[in-house]
Structures are given as C-alpha cells and as structure tokens.
Amino acid sequence: METLSQTRIILSTMERLDSREHLPADLSALLGKTALLQAENTGGLQLDLSGIPLSQVPVCSPLNFSLDMKNFKVLTARIMEAILDERDVMPASMVDAVVQFQGVVEKKGLSFEQAWNEIQTRFAGGDFSGPVLKKWEEQIPDAPSALPFLVMAAAAPSIQAAGRAMAEAKGIDPEQIHAGGACPVCGSPPYMLELRGKEGQRFAHCSFCRFIYRIRRLACACCNIDKADQLSNFTAEGESGFQVETCAECNTYIKTIDFRELDREAFAPLNDLESLPLDMLAANYGYKRMAFSAWCI
Numbered sequence: 001m002e003t004l005s006q007t008r009i010i011l012s013t014m015e016r017l018d019s020r021e022h023l024p025a026d027l028s029a030l031l032g033k034t035a036l037l038q039a040e041n042t043g044g045l046q047l048d049l050s051g052i053p054l055s056q057v058p059v060c061s062p063l064n065f066s067l068d069m070k071n072f073k074v075l076t077a078r079i080m081e082a083i084l085d086e087r088d089v090m091p092a093s094m095v096d097a098v099v100q101f102q103g104v105v106e107k108k109g110l111s112f113e114q115a116w117n118e119i120q121t122r123f124a125g126g127d128f129s130g131p132v133l134k135k136w137e138e139q140i141p142d143a144p145s146a147l148p149f150l151v152m153a154a155a156a157p158s159i160q161a162a163g164r165a166m167a168e169a170k171g172i173d174p175e176q177i178h179a180g181g182a183c184p185v186c187g188s189p190p191y192m193l194e195l196r197g198k199e200g201q202r203f204a205h206c207s208f209c210r211f212i213y214r215i216r217r218l219a220c221a222c223c224n225i226d227k228a229d230q231l232s233n234f235t236a237e238g239e240s241g242f243q244v245e246t247c248a249e250c251n252t253y254i255k256t257i258d259f260r261e262l263d264r265e266a267f268a269p270l271n272d273l274e275s276l277p278l279d280m281l282a283a284n285y286g287y288k289r290m291a292f293s294a295w296c297i
C-alpha cells in the first residue's frame, strides 16, 4: 500500500515538473524515473542492524549503515537500464557515464560497493573523495556526480529502511521536537524542511537516511542559532509552496516546503528539483546550501 501511494505522489509531482518550462527536462526525467524505481524496490529488505549502538543520539553515523546488497545490486542495474532505455529524454552526460560504467563493471574495473563505502565516509565528514569517486570524477568531467548519484539512488531504499528501523529501536519519536537541526538517527544535516499542520510544525528531511523529524520552529537548522535578527526568509514569484530560510550567522540557506494551502502532497526529493530557481536566488544572495540534495547532485 505504501508503495502505491508513494508512486501516485511521485507521478503527480512529475507532472508538475513537466509543466514547468524553466526546469531541465532531462534531469526531471532522470530523477522522476529513479524515484519510481526506488518506490518499486522497497519491499522485503534484509537489513543487518547488529552492532549498531543504540545508546546515543544520534544513534549512529552514516558509516554504520549497511545495505541489502541484493536490493542494491538489482536497483543499480535497473536504474542504469532505465537510463539507457530512455536515453532520448535523459541527460546525455548521464547516458554517457552509464555506458562507461557498464563497460568496466563486468571486467571488475568498478566496484559500486566500494563507491558506496566512500560515499558513507563522505557523509560521515571524512575524505570528500575516495579513490573510486575521484577516479570517476576525473574520467567523466561532464558528469562528475554520475557515480555518487547512481550509488546513492540504489542505496536509498536500504538506507531509508535502516534509518526507520534504528529510530524505532531507539524509540525516537519523529513528532517530538529534536534539539538542533541534525538528524537524530545518523547526525547528517537536512536537505529540505517542511511545514505541516495548522500550527506549521516544522519538519526536517535528512540528506542521508531520509528520516523526517520535527525541529524547532525558529532556529537555524545548521548552526542552531535562534536570534531572530540573524534569521530571515524569502519567497519568489511563481514558486508557490516554497520558501527559503537563511541564516546570517553561518551563511547557509535551506528550502522549506509549505503545501498547507495547496491541494497537493510533498515528495521532498523531487520538490527539491521543482524549486531549483530558489537555489539560484539564494546563491545570488551569497548563501551556501546546507546539504547536498537527496541525489548527491
């Protein structure tokens, strides 16, 4: 059931992306298709949560997450297949990258598993690019994030399920207000915020494990400062349902989804792309984004 309603929300969000001319259509096709494949591949995951310390908050670091390797491999193959099957509508640089990946994977010249380990390290605040990521960044200069994109996209169902399971095991209540803006499960920063309910309860979407948790209404989700004169927000014409929150203290911004007055449901990974013009505005004002998108791009 969950998959069906998720798929319905993704399809209606994709229609909106298509109707917006200023968005890159190839990127919309890529992310929409990938989101659908992720939703289809979430059932029956085998996750190993042994060895995860449940005595602290955040519960763990991105390094503690392990994947259902079968699901990861199947999804990696399906996403690559979809990119090649629909190459006419996909970003040309991504099609190119997938052709190169496929050319070496069978000869064991590329390990997606090793790339995943490097991405975990990156999220845990370690070396930004390990040897595998670095090699492919250099090899495909037109699509330097092609490999992180593919690996994170295929890992997402496992990561998300593991995050939820750990939250449950630890008794983390997503509706309760959490101190600071970082994810109570994995400690990563949020990539999108969302206002819900009559009172505009503020929720954060984790950039790594996609856990959704409530945070304070008036505080920077990055540095946690709560001085009103440092915090600001803006909206833009044509971007209904979205606003940007900025912090003068740490110079970051984050976008907030507010669909409370609109007849639609949020799907943050695609709403992030939908509100791309706001990223450009925020960058023009000199603010840095708080976290990567859910797609590592």
Ligand SMILES: [Zn+2]
Binding pocket: 163, 183, 184, 185, 186, 187, 188, 206, 207, 208, 209, 210, 211
């Ligand atoms: Zn998280």
Ligand SMILES: [Zn+2]
Binding pocket: 220, 221, 222, 223, 224, 225, 247, 248, 249, 250, 251, 252
């Ligand atoms: Zn701040």
